Amino acid sequence: MNKVLLIIQREYLTRVRKRSFIVMIFVVPLLIFAMGAIIALVAKDSDKLSSEQVVNVVDESNIFSDKFHDVKNIKFKPVKASLEQLQVAAKTNESLLILSIPADYDKKNVVKVFSKKKPSLLITDEIGRQMNDIAVNNSMLQHHIDPVIVKSIKSNIAVNAVELTDTGAKDANVGPNMAVGIACAILIYISLFIYGAQVMRGVIEEKTSRIIEVIISSVKPFQLMLGKIIGVGLVGLTQFGAWIILSVISTKIAGEAFNSPQGSMMGALAVLQTIPFGYILGCFLFYFLSGYLLYSALFAAVGSAVDSETETQQFMFPITLPLFFTYILSVSVLFRAPDSALAVWLSIIPFTSPVAMMVRIPFGVPGWQLALSMFMMVAGFLFTTWVAARIYRVGVLMYGKKASFKELGKWFFYKE
Incomplete structure (x- = not known):
């Protein structure tokens, strides 16, 4: 266990001490707010553009x-x-x-x-x-x-959705909830690729530089893979935590700057306050972490099977296809029918649930479905980690040979 902790510490500190990591913590929130402001200005003056x-x-x-x-x-x-x-x-x-x-x-x-x-x-x-x-x-x-x-x-009737809760009736805010759900789905989709690719790239670098041979002499392949996955995952959580804190501070400052009751900013903030951010944030962190652990184990296995990033495409496509398929459905279909059979099944299957469930959560998900989905995510992570570890233990020491799916199958069945 101490060896795993040392690997986690090394992977984490190596990345968070980089200047690019520190810069991106502050740059990303600024870019998001700047992009939002530019979009608002462009939309306001869109008639002048054409x-x-x-x-x-x-x-x-x-x-x-x-x-x-x-x-x-x-x-x-x-x-x-x-x-x-x-x-x-x-x-x-x-x-x-x-x-x-x-x-x-x-x-x-x-x-x-x-x-x-x-x-x-x-x-x-x-x-x-x-x-x-x-x-x-x-x-x-x-x-x-x-x-x-x-x-x-001719009448112009507007229908306002109202949600009945134990504390009384309240505005359902379908539009903001839909926006939050899609935003969370997109963020998880992007982050799984970014941080999963970091794990894969780290494995490839250590393998091609032959450092892996020295490391394997001191730790088991499974310990090394697990340490890499958890270390990079903690880096991702650190970044998200910093972005959330900075976003909350920026929102508060913006709210004080636009404190007029007639201001559109105050109206937007009032709507956002009706969204259960604590519940959504908790679910987001769970699905980000569990989805990352599931996919990064597979990314680590891919990294161990190749000698360069250019060789990863044949393995990456079938691994990421379920996630990409769910992402396309989420931004086009699922948010329109969050309780449909398709949405329910996609939010339960481990390979698709990190994205699909985040689209559904702002609309309200039955407790048993959420519990089943989380249980399946944990089970899926344990299963994929076991599968990836069996491939990883052989692949990290293989050089100069292009692996195929048939070859990966052989590695999986090799005895310890």
């Missing part, structure tokens, strides 16, 4: 051309020129857009926008929305329905 687009309307139906209304950065201009003449002009003018509306406009794919450059979705969506509104208004007039009356009685 130039005004003129859409020349060729309307053979004589229904739409005089009923379009201009919107920000999009101006509609009815023209009488032929479509062929305008197409010739558009070939030499990138800003020229031509909207062709034939007489049989209600047929599929007959309304077209011509331009030298591909038009943005904003323009095509706006044209489609206005044409549909105009067509509906015309249909109502044909049926002697006044569109003005219909518009005046």
Whole structure:
């Protein structure tokens, strides 16, 4: 045990004493807040970023051309020129857009926008929305329905989600919870690769420099692998802890700077206070640590099986595919249905649960599912560590031979 502790101490102190580690502790939170501020400024002034687009309307139906209304950065201009003449002009003018509306406009794919450059979705969506509104208004007039009356009685109902708890009803804040869940999933996905790769890179460096032969003479391969995994994991926890503390301090300073009750910052902070950060943070740390331990054991086995990082790709892809698959689903599907059968199973299977469960947790997860998921994560870590250790003990002493999956299978069954 003392040997494992010495390896942990060496791996930890070697990394935290680096200048790059100290710099990144302060740089990452600053970059995140700077990026957020830039995104907010860009979103605020997004209308100024794009130039005004003129859409020349060729309307053979004589229904739409005089009923379009201009919107920000999009101006509609009815023209009488032929479509062929305008197409010739558009070939030499990138800003020229031509909207062709034939007489049989209600047929599929007959309304077209011509331009030298591909038009943005904003323009095509706006044209489609206005044409549909105009067509509906015309249909109502044909049926002697006044569109003005219909518009005046049209309601705009907003639904507010309210969560019933033991302490009473409270705002569910679906949007912020969704954002927190996806952010945690992305952070775990990225961190597992970053710190897992550090373990793999450390194994490869020691193997290629032949230092491993000296180390193995004093400690068992399993002790060395375990010490590396835990040491690098503690480095990751140290970084996350520092980032969390700095983020809390920055948020408090921002809250005091924007202490106006009407300020948008105070409104955002009030919403964030309704999110159970303590519970989410505890789950995040568990799934980061358990997911890291599970995947880093496999990364260590990969590092022991190769002589350089360029040879790792054949082994990395099948290992990381479940995590990548879950990440894609998390940011596209799972947050829309956090209690679906797919989400539940992905949050229980050890190879996918670190990402999938963090998407579900802000929405509330039944206690038995969370307990089962955590139990499976611990069992999965123990199993993968056992498998990786059997490969690692042979692979770290193999040189000059490209390993295959068949070769790894042989290493696994070698006797002590």
